Amino acid sequence: MLEVDRVSKRYGEVLACDHLSFQVRAGELFGFVGGNGAGKTTTMRIILGVVRPDSGQTRWAGAPVDHVARRAFGYLPEERGLYPRMKVLDQLVYLAELHGFGVNEAHRDAETWIARLGLRDHRGDEVQKLSLGNQQRVQLAAALVHDPEVLVLDEPFSGLDPIAVDLLADVLRERADMGVPVLFSSHQLDLVERICDRVGIIRSGHMVACGTVDELREGSGTMLVVHAPAAAPGWADGVPGATVLNVRDGRTWLRLAEGADDQPVLKAALATGPVHEFSRHRPSLTELFRDVVGGGA
Structure with missing residues (x-):
């Protein structure tokens, strides 16, 4: 289980997270939704250690999330974090190696996700030469290439066409079926309703509703x-x-x-x-x- 326990974070006069608590269970797709500025991205950055909370704690498998634990996390930021002049295959291999994979294993997994996400024709292209949708596919592959134990995805469906949306939804369900907790934010609420096991609605840094869609109804x-x-x-x-x-x-x-x-x-x-x-x-x-x-x- 991935746990966010009474996490708070303030930026000046803005309270981005206010004693925020929720859990993402093993094998669960958890949709994290809220309006712009509600605190979703700040929460995800706290989970990944990009931002330090003012108070509260995040835990994975009962232990506080530290640098070692985060190496097993897959993260997709809202703003793309790719090297624009690096080729797709080289980039994925490099990122897998950063997570401790050997060269052969990194190449194998990179090629697997390139094929799975429909990027075979672009494996030798620089990221900056790809369409926005294909850049998003590469960013998704970067989050998945090291076989993560936890997935934290900020607007993963942004810029994807309907076919790619269905493909990613299938991939996320497969990862969840393997026991991976999957936390993702999205403004595509019809999609969240269709694929998520539970949904959390955040407003002004508070979790104001959480449960299955039927429970919320x-x-x-x-x-x-x-x-x-x-x-x-x-x-x-x-x-x-x-x-x-x-x-x-x-x-x-x-x-x-x-x-x-x-x-x-x-x-x-x-x-x-x-x-x-x-x-x-x-x-x-x-x-x-x-x-x-x-x-x-």
Whole structure:
């Protein structure tokens, strides 16, 4: 298990992490999401030792993360950390050797990831001559080439086309199935919802929601979608236990309070005229994210 335990970090007046705690279990894909400036990148840099926390601790397998432990981590930074004039194969071999691989083993693993990530045609190219998407593939290969025990990836899907996104998702699932804890951040919430075992939502340095998507849905209350085309604006105001969340495409989206009955909502809708739709709605991760980051429950 990778543990972040009550980690805090301040930059002047900005509190990037505020007693932040969470765990990424062995064999788990953990999606780390939040708005810009929420503290995701700072947290990842603390885990990797790039930034020293003001307080708190990170642990791997029960022991504090030190330099020796970090040699077994695979890291993909948000900003690319490649040598632009170095050829793809040479770069991956060099990075594998930095992690203690012998020359033959480094070449073998570099060639494996070049093939797996669709870079065979570019193995002899300088990184700076590649497209942004292929540069991202090389950066991913650099994080994987030394067979890491932990993966920490900051926006790994950035710049990838849909085929490459599916390929990377498969690779991350395979690594997790091998017992590797995988922590990654992404703004592609539909993808996070599809592939992650658990999700943590961070806001202003706090972990404000954490669990499976189904667990987060349970905490969001019951949502209703009502399509009453003749209804005037504000038709649902005053319905006991109901809060209007949004009105779009002629439909009204409402949340019911815990234990509230949906029949008063239906009665109020029927009082306006015909009702074409009255249904319960399972919120997507994107909707949950907007609610939580926007200050909701």
